[in-house]
Amino acid sequence: MISAFFSRANVAAAAGGFIYFLSYLPYLFLWPRYDLLSHAQKVSACLISNVAMAMGAQLIGMFEGKGTGIQWSNLFDSVTVDDDFSMAQVLCLLLFDSVLYGLVAWYMEAVFPGEYGVPLPSYFFLLPSYWCSSPRMAMVNEKEEEEDAEKAMKGEFIEEEPAGVVSGIKIKHLTKEFKVGNKTRQAVRDLTLNMFEGQITVVLGHNGAGKTTTLSMLTGLFPPSSGRAYINGYDICQDMALIRRSLGLCPQHxxxxxxxxxxxxxxxxxxxxxxxxxxxxxxxx
Known part of the structure; x- marks a missing residue:
């Protein structure tokens, strides 16, 4: 879970060890006051996995002190009549912690993917399209496509698109901006392009023209600042998992x-x- 908050492995490793140690400290304050804690306070404290493990170790020690030890027969029993906490509850809370931490990691990686990846909206898990996938080309506005095609035909240096072919990749007004210091640098500006199935499309340009940035957006490495793109009918901002089933990328190295x-x-x-x-x-x- 901790790694989901960091984009660099070495920083995550260092912070992970430090946070792991800190998560044990609450138990040092709870242990002397164990008899004064309510059942709700014990359960709440065990939401920290290290505290739950320490609580479990404490219960094992208390059972050993009685001379019985932890057995299957007393797994659901408390150590004393005044206690209301059992080893079975600790094990259930550890299992719950595993599920909880997994959900937190899943959410954080989806909303904050780091340097590479397309972030999803904070409410993505409420969208039916996330669980069922959006219909192919459902979000493409036909009128907008007709307007774009008409504009392209009017352009002096724009070749008319061939008829009777299927667009495997549709790029609509794609733009990507990067922050460079206090300035904003536009790597790709209002790119509109169709790439057709059964054909080889070559993108030419000088260094810094935005070729690599465009491919990075199409493959989900960077999110676009604005605009849309569809690969086989799927939106690169919403359906990247489906797109990657049929998409391959050969990098420069x-x-x-x-x-x-x-x-x-x-x-x-x-x-x-x-x-x-x-x-x-x-x-x-």
Missing amino acids: DVLFDNLTVREHLLFYAQVFNNIAQQLLITVK
Whole structure:
């Protein structure tokens, strides 16, 4: 869960150890006052997993002091008649903590993905489209498409789009801005482009023209500042998980592992693209 709050692994590792130690400190204040705590206070304290583990260790020690120890028969029993806390409750709270921390990590990674990734709105889990996926091209306004096509045809340097072909990628007024110091730098400005199935589309431009930034937005590395884009009918800001099932990216550097053979590389990427895994396994053999 802690790693979801950090974008760098070394910072997360250092902070994780520090936070892990701090999360144990509340128990040092609760232990001398254990007999004075209400049941609700004990349960609330156990929402911190380290406190729950310390409480469990304390109960084990108290049962050992009685000479019985923790057994299946007394797992749901309290140590004394005055106590209302059992080892079974501690175990249930530890399980609850695991689920709770997992949900927090899932939410934080979705809303604050860090340097790379497309953030979802804070209420994303309330959207039906998140759980059921949005219909393909459901959000594309046909009138807007017609207006864009008409404008493109009027442009002096814009080639008319071919008829009878399907647009696999639709880019509509895509813009990306970066903060550089106190200034805002526009890497991609109002890009509108259709890429057709069955054709090879090449994007040319000088260094800094925004080619890599455009591809980064299409593959979900960066969220667009404004505009929309659709790949196979799915929105890059809402349906990236569905898009990645059919999308591949070859970066500017080699994505190879020194300790893997050629066959192992093929098998690895076959697992990444599950839809071709079985076919590739046969080919590799």
